[in-house]
Structures are given as structure tokens and as C-alpha cells.
Amino acid sequence: MNKASTKPVPALRILVVDDELSVLEAIKMSLEFYGHVVTSCTSGSQALEVFKTSRFDVVVTDYAMPDIKGDDFAAMIKEISPRCPIIMITAHAEMLDRNRLEPIACVLSKPFLPQVLNEAITAALESI
Numbered sequence: 001m002n003k004a005s006t007k008p009v010p011a012l013r014i015l016v017v018d019d020e021l022s023v024l025e026a027i028k029m030s031l032e033f034y035g036h037v038v039t040s041c042t043s044g045s046q047a048l049e050v051f052k053t054s055r056f057d058v059v060v061t062d063y064a065m066p067d068i069k070g071d072d073f074a075a076m077i078k079e080i081s082p083r084c085p086i087i088m089i090t091a092h093a094e095m096l097d098r099n100r101l102e103p104i105a106c107v108l109s110k111p112f113l114p115q116v117l118n119e120a121i122t123a124a125l126e127s128i
Contacts, residue, residue, distance in 0.1 A: 012036045012121065013055060017047040017073065018062040018089070023110070027060065027089075030114030044068030048076055056084060058121050063090035071097065071104070078103040085124035087117070 014036050018024040021042065028038045039054065041047035045067050051059070059077055063070035074086045086103055090096065091110040101107065105124035108117060 012057040012125075014038050014058045014060060014121070015047060015051060015054075015056045016040045016060045017042075017044060017065070017070075019043060019065045020062070023062070027114075027117065030117065031060075033114065034118050044070070044073040048073065051077060051080060056081075058085050058087065058124065060087045060089060060117070060121070063088055063096060064092050071101065074103045083128050085121070085128055087120050087124060089117075 014031055016024060016027050016031070016038055018027065019042055024040050024042060028040045031038045039050060039056070041050055044061070044065050047061070048068070061070045061073055065073070068076075070088050070090070074088065077084060077086060085105040088101070088104045088107045089110055089112070090107065093107065093109050096107065105127060106120045108120055
């Protein structure tokens with residue numbers, strides 16, 4: 001076993017946005033299992049207001065939300081905090097406009113394993 005795999009990952013403040021409550025709760029629980037502090041929101045507009053008044057290390061957002069699409073939400077987050085990594089999750093990868101994904105650190109297709117999300121977050125943080 002190498003030393004890197006035993007090194008504890010610091011708790012991160014993560015904002016998670018998904019309009020499907022069951023998906024939102026599953027993601028929240030899995031990230032909390034890894035020791036992260038998670039704030040969850042069911043809409044892009046709610047999450048934007050929360051983001052403006054709090055500090056987050058990472059944002060995890062769904063793409064297909066009824067009020068604000070994930071790529072538009074990501075662009076708004078980047079205007080506020082250009083260095084905040086954003087992970088996009090989607091069951092509709094075919095709907096993504098690849099030209100609008102510049103602010104996105106990583107795109108994960110639903111369903112995904114909790115470990116995959118945690119690894120994507122770690123990689124996104126290392127890339128900034």
C-alpha cells in the first residue's frame with residue numbers, strides 16, 4: 001500500500017444541486033461518508049443564493065434542472081468564484097453543448113459510484 005492512499009483527505013465544503021430529491025440525498029450521504037460538509041439545494045436559483053452567502057470548495061450540479069440548466073448555473077458560479085471547481089452530473093450527456101463546458105472540471109454520467117465522485121472532486125481540486 002502506498003502512502004498516498006492512506007493520507008486523510010481534508011473535509012471539503014461542497015454545494016450539491018439536483019432537482020431529484022432521492023439523487024440529491026444519495027449524493028449528500030455519500031460525500032458525508034467521505035467526511036465532507038455538504039449543503040444541498042433542489043434548484044439552481046436556490047443554490048446560487050446559497051453560494052453568494054457561503055464559501056464552498058467544490059460545487060456538484062445536475063445538468064437538467066427546471067429553473068437553470070447546469071451549464072448556465074456553472075457560468076454564474078464562475079463569475080462569482082472563478083477558481084471554484086464544478087463537477088457536472090447528468091443522465092443526459094447527449095444534451096450537453098460541449099462548447100459550454102469550459103467552466104466544468106468534470107462531467108459524470110448518472111449513475112456513478114460514490115468513490116468515482118469523490119475521486120473526481122479530488123482531481124478537480126488538484127487541477128486548480
